[in-house]
Amino acid sequence: MRVLVATDAWRPQVNGVVRSLENLATEAPSFGADITFLTPQDFPTLPLPGYREIQLALPSPGTVKRAIAAARPESVHIATEGPIGWVTRSVCRREGYPFTTSYHTRFPEYLAARLPVPLAWSYSALRRFHNSGAGIMVGTPTLERDLKARGFCKLMQWSPGVDADVFRPRLERPLAFPKPVFLFVGRISIEKNIAAFLALDLPGSMVVVGDGPLRAKLETEFPNAHFLGVRSGEALAEVYASADVFVFPSLTDTFGIVLLEALACGLPVAAFPVMGPLDVIDRSGCGRLDMNLHRAAIGALDISRQQCRAYALNFTWRESARQFLDNIRHAHGM
Missing domain, CATH: 3.40.50.2000 (Glycogen Phosphorylase B;)
Structure with missing residues (x-):
């Protein structure tokens, strides 16, 4: 064909x-x-x-x-x-x-x-x-x-x-930020609602991977967050493996491949209970979905990384x- x-x-x-x-x-x-x-x-x-x-x-x-x-x-x-x-x-x-x-x-x-x-x-x-x-x-x-x-x-x-050979758990954690590390990966643009993540009062560190038209503005507004730019392949997988929770603040994504990449690396997800996260995470036990994103992020810290990896292997x-x-x-x- x-x-x-x-x-x-x-x-x-x-x-x-x-x-x-x-x-x-x-x-x-x-x-x-x-x-x-x-x-x-x-x-x-x-x-x-x-x-x-x-x-x-x-x-x-x-x-x-x-x-x-x-x-x-x-x-x-x-x-x-x-x-x-x-x-x-x-x-x-x-x-x-x-x-x-x-x-x-x-x-x-x-x-x-x-x-x-x-x-x-x-x-x-x-x-x-x-x-x-x-x-x-x-x-x-x-x-x-x-x-x-x-x-x-x-x-x-x-x-x-998801490529589960590239996106996999690792024993090493290359990013030496104070733990716990809360991570976002994606375009830094208005529809991703990243400010809702960066405005949270979370312990440890906030890390953003990606680039886009809002990056300079958000770097100025949230000087304590770590902006790493675009990463892909093994370099991106290492970042996932260095984090403790993947925070997905988007209200408009239809799926979010980054959700699968995070899970394949053993990283639990915190998100709003909307389209995308509902389909990927809902009953899997691999994340916390809550309209209170702070509560979701803190709650996701208790989720088994092995459980996340096992679930991602279905995709x-x-x-x-x-x-x-x-x-x-x-x-x-x-």
Whole structure:
């Protein structure tokens, strides 16, 4: 099976969408599938206003049409609702290419956090975008129920995974900060609600890994926190292993691959009881979910690291790739 994935999220961005797609490409050949990509690297780009780390692609319908024809895919998968996604959707509809989509990011909520755009307007546009395809892949049952209630249809589960060989417990703790260490990993941007974490009166140390438009502001407002910048792979896994609790203050994430990475390193989670944490953590016993984030963070200190590791091993990138390809076959009746 040949699948062309069109995505506005791509390297050097460091986020869950990019990680999911990279691991999909790695695992798909073992199922007899070949994944190729249409990314911002294939088009002229300009920095996204207010978030210069992200390059906004400027695709043309002709370029997208030629790229699809050259790839000769049996299916096109549109992973994001950015310029590449919208142009690819238009070309697929006009040329008759079968396509699916995935819903990774709650853009209506993100947009509303920055601009006075009603949620109803944003969801109307996204319904039109996604419902025109053969199926919509979503990461969690909670997101599926939410989107179904908003009029989205043909929803299918596609859960992310974790590399449990890289993200694993370690005896050594390279970060010599005063314990206990409370950690956040992710984009340092408004939708991550990081200030809710940094404002907590917690013992020990607070550590933030990542970068983004709010970093300078938060470093000034919270001088006692430790900002380590972007880390990945083994370097990131070492940070997880040096912490005592992973604090996830986001109210809008649909899943949060960082939750699985933390758990795979034996790190319990403290979060709000919202979409994402509810699906990953809820009844696992591997975290504390509470609208009082301070109480959740302190409570998570008592959770067994071995229990967290064992639970994370249920999520693999191989299983994630199998789900994706099964969804493609089901959507197109293959």
